[in-house]
Amino acid sequence: MSAIETFAANFIDREDFEREIVGAYQDGSAEQNLPADRATARSWMPPGTGAARDFSTIAPDLPQLDAEKCVGCMDCVTQCPDTAILAKVVPATEHEALIGKLKPAEHGDYIAAQFAKTTKYFDVPARKGKEGGMFFLITDPSKCKGCGECVTACGDHDALKMIPKTDANLAQYRAATSLFRELPDTARDYIQDKVLGDMMLKNATHLYCGGASSCMGCGEATAIRMLLTGTSYAYGADSMGIVAATGCNTVFGSTYPYNPYRVPWTNSLFENAPAVAMGVRAMWDRRGMKEKRLWVLGGDGAMLDIGFQALSRMLMSGMDIKVLVLDTQVYSNTGGQASTSSFLSQDAKMSAYGKSLQGKTERRKELAPIAMMHPDVYVAQTTCAHVNHFYRAIAAANEYPGPAVVVVYTPCQPEHGIGDDASVRQSKLAVDSRAFPLLTCDPRAGEALKERLNLQGNPARKDDWHVTPKGETVNFVTFARTEGRFAKHFDKDGNPSAALLRAQEDRLKNWRLLQELAGLR
Known part of the structure; x- marks a missing residue:
């Protein structure tokens, strides 16, 4: 039992909470039958109660695996926002014994087909004189929302496709998930320590257990999962805590009674999460907990707009606090209003496209360069689609002895006007088009x-x-053609508006400035 689970056990009767509270929400009797209690009054939830939430009935489709085409790249696991796709590596001898015990009447044939013999996990270890492993990939139907992001992430491997959900295949998926939960953890021999996907083979890194109320394909949820994985693998499951600014991440991450987090987590106001984190950090340090990582989560509204002064103050403090900015370029939680992070010409509430004004008329605020101007602050700008860059940014932020800011491009499907399966694709295009360049700025690298x-x-x-x-x-027009938030800027022949061309010039100016600062111009 982790430290947070031990603490929660002394404060809340977890079994009683899951039986009486979670059970009542699941059977629909909570509103009429549940009395107020101490935990509710104090907004306490045990860790990981989101694991009990079942989304099996909300989506018509599920991903289907073709094990013959699977290479074990783990991209589908890494990019799933809901911890629905999971993988383990089972040593060949154990796999052989397991297959021999599977019974057709208990969906044994289906389960056997979810094991892939890959070069990465079977052939490479064998060439090193170690036992090869079979790659076991499952989809937990209780967590899958059917976004299809895994299929996009799989890409040209073509090992996944979406199929209609039926009672018959639901039973198969549940049987495979049940077996997966019973199997031993993946051995370290099959894991490369600096590969984020491999880290997710370890049960201890699943500190975001799913069951959250995020939209299908949510980019924010994926970023949070990847942050928790990278941090916990390096420092341990009890290694961190989170202060979250009010926004989408707190709404989908604290829908009572479902808590998707297995780490200490608290929600503060929209504008003061960095200030709250300063208090937490000071208390932890006084209690001898200086090695514990403290992360602040917040959207572009919380960090670039109303909470910007609190963020700046925190960065100037020199305190060992890390910040993950979930940059959706819009106020996603409150209905899609423009923020200072929104792109020039973007069509959003409070900056709508019309006859007088063609979308947002202000240039985008670039938080990363602003953070660079604070002395001795590690800064990165990254996306979840660039997995290695993301991991290195998180690792460097955790290692840095002081404040760190990691700005992550997080697609918001309804506000960007993109498909539920489009987070990876649009994140890559945002980088390629100079809409959102990748960068790191490490004070340790030189004067x-x-x-x-x-x-x-x-x-x-x-x-x-x-x-x-x-x-x-x-270019930026290439990017804009693929998103609904810029659709009104194109005429019937596909020609971009003058306003959109100005936005493209703005993105080029920003890119050239970064090139100049990096010594490339």
Whole structure:
């Protein structure tokens, strides 16, 4: 039992909570039959109660695996926002014994088909004189919302496709999930310590257990999962705590009584999470908990707008606090109003496209360069689609002896006007088009800014625009064509508006400034 689970056990009777409270919500009797209690009054929930939430009935489709095509890349597991796709590596001899025990009447044939023999987990260990392992990939139907993001992440491997959900295949998926939960954890021999996907093979890294109320395909949830995985794998399951600013992340992450977190987590106001974190950090340090990682979560509204002064004050404090900015370029939680993070010309509430004004008329505020101007602060800008860059940014932030800010591009499906399966695709395009460049700025790398600022990960770093092997220029207009929030800027022939071309020029100016600061111009 982890420290947070031990604490919660002394404060709340977990079994009673799950039986009486969670049970009442699941059978629909909570509103009429549940009395107020101490935990409710204090807004307490035991960790991980989201595991009991069942989304089996909300989506018509499920992902289906073709094990013959699976390479064990773990991209589907990494990009799932709901901890619905899970994987383990089972040693070959144990797999053989397991298959021999499976019974057709208990969906044994289906379960056997979920094991893939991959180069990564079978052939490579065997060549090193170790036992090869079979890659076991399952979808937990109680957590899957049917977004299809896993299929997009799988890409050209074509090992996953969405199929209609039926009573028959639900029974198969549940049987596979049940067996998965019973199997031993993946052995360290099959895990590369600096590969985020491999880290998710360990049960101890599943500190975001699903059951949250996030939208299908939510980019924020994926970023949070990846943060928790990278931090817990390196430092342990009891290694961190979270102060979350009010926003989408707190609404879907604390829908009573379902808590998807297995780490200490508290929600503060929209504007003061960094200030609250300063108090938590000071108390932890006095209690000898200086090694414990403290992360602040907040959207662009909380960190770039109303809470910006609290963030700036925290960065100037020099305290060992890390910040994950969930940048959706809009006030997602309150209905899609424009924020200072919104792109120039973006069509959003409070900056709608019309006859007089063609979307947002202010340039986007760039938080990463602003944070760089605070002394001795580690800064990164990244996306979940660039998994290695994301992991290295989180690892460096955790290692840095002081404040750190990691700004993450987090697609918001309803407000961006994109498909539920589009987070990976749009994140990559945002980087390729200079809409959202990747960067890191590490004060430890040198005295000059050009020594600290690194633009690796962006295509064609010395050029204005990225040109594909087919000779196609990828620019901001290319990106805008793929999102509903810019749809009104194109005429019937597909020509962009003057306002959108100004937005493209703005993105180019921002990119050139970063190039100059990094010593590339």
